[in-house]
Amino acid sequence: MKHVLKPSQYAILVAIMLSASVGDSFLKRGMDQVGAVNVHHLGLLWHALFNPYVDIGIVLLIGFFATYTTALSWADLTFVMPATAFGYVVIALMGRFWLHEQLSLSRWMGILLIVGAVGFVAGGPSRTEHPELDQMDAGAGR
Amino acid sequence: MTFSPVVHVWSAIMFVAALAVIGEVMIASGMRQLGDLDDIRESRGLGGAIAAVLTNARFVIGALCMALNFFSMLFALSIANLSLAGPAIAALTYVGNAVAAKFFLRERVDRRRWLATMCVVVGVILLAR
Numbered sequence: 654m655k656h657v658l659k660p661s662q663y664a665i666l667v668a669i670m671l672s673a674s675v676g677d678s679f680l681k682r683g684m685d686q687v688g689a690v691n692v693h694h695l696g697l698l699w700h701a702l703f704n705p706y707v708d709i710g711i712v713l714l715i716g717f718f719a720t721y722t723t724a725l726s727w728a729d730l731t732f733v734m735p736a737t738a739f740g741y742v743v744i745a746l747m748g749r750f751w752l753h754e755q756l757s758l759s760r761w762m763g764i765l766l767i768v769g770a771v772g773f774v775a776g777g778p779s780r781t782e783h784p785e786l787d788q789m790d791a792g793a794g795r
Numbered sequence: 796m797t798f799s800p801v802v803h804v805w806s807a808i809m810f811v812a813a814l815a816v817i818g819e820v821m822i823a824s825g826m827r828q829l830g831d832l833d834d835i836r837e838s839r840g841l842g843g844a845i846a847a848v849l850t851n852a853r854f855v856i857g858a859l860c861m862a863l864n865f866f867s868m869l870f871a872l873s874i875a876n877l878s879l880a881g882p883a884i885a886a887l888t889y890v891g892n893a894v895a896a897k898f899f900l901r902e903r904v905d906r907r908r909w910l911a912t913m914c915v916v917v918g919v920i921l922l923a924r
Binding site for chain 2: 726727765766769770774778
């Protein structure tokens with residue numbers, strides 16, 4: 654049976670693509686304001702928790718873990734993997750269009766390959782069926 | 796016995812990638828064991844779904860591996876350049892996940908998914924340049 658994803662499940666995959674990369678960007682911006690942390694200034698890590706950018710970053714990364722975990726409950730790991738890699742594309746495109754950085758030809762090629770990878774797996778089934786294993790697991794896991 | 800710096804760096808990179816693969820495979824296995832979280836949330840509510848995840852042994856072991864992965868990544872970055880360690884760890888993790896998914900999770904990793912994995916690996920390396 655080929656699994657067809659519901660709109661809400663596509664929304665989860667989009668959240669996976671966006672939350673980690675945007676969360677990392679907020680953390681980076683927050684940590685730039687907090688300053689460099691080293692063994693002599695570990696107290697800065699506590700101080701960082703009161704930075705709004707760091708807080709938004711942490712919330713987004715918790716959101717990433719929650720959506721990633723949810724997706725793995727109805728899709729294969731090898732189906733979800735390219736969605737996590739798409740975060741690299743989001744970061745590169747944010748650099749290009751938000752921070753006006755120049756993207757080299759090799760980076761554009763990288764973006765194209767990852768977008769292609771997402772397209773390859775999105776066209777196939779989202780989950781491998783193992784009725785006998787799932788039955789055993791259901792007995793052990795619930 | 797002393798190791799050359801190259802062996803030291805690549806051992807750290809392999810260790811971090813191995814922890815990531817074990818962590819992600821254990822979490823995926825735990826989630827497959829639980830079944831669709833949307834169904835669990837409908838029958839037991841959000842609290843019930845969170846409790847089901849947090850009391851799943853495979854998920855907890857996987858999450859611990861990911862936490863260990865985070866700290867070992869910090870160690871790896873202290874001895875290797877980010878431009879080497881970042882893409883190398885990501886690429887090894889993607890390939891390792893595909894192999895582990897095929898043999899441990901028994902996912903059907905067909906030509907389409909291998910091609911996607913290879914595209915991701917090359918794409919990540921190109922983006923990091």
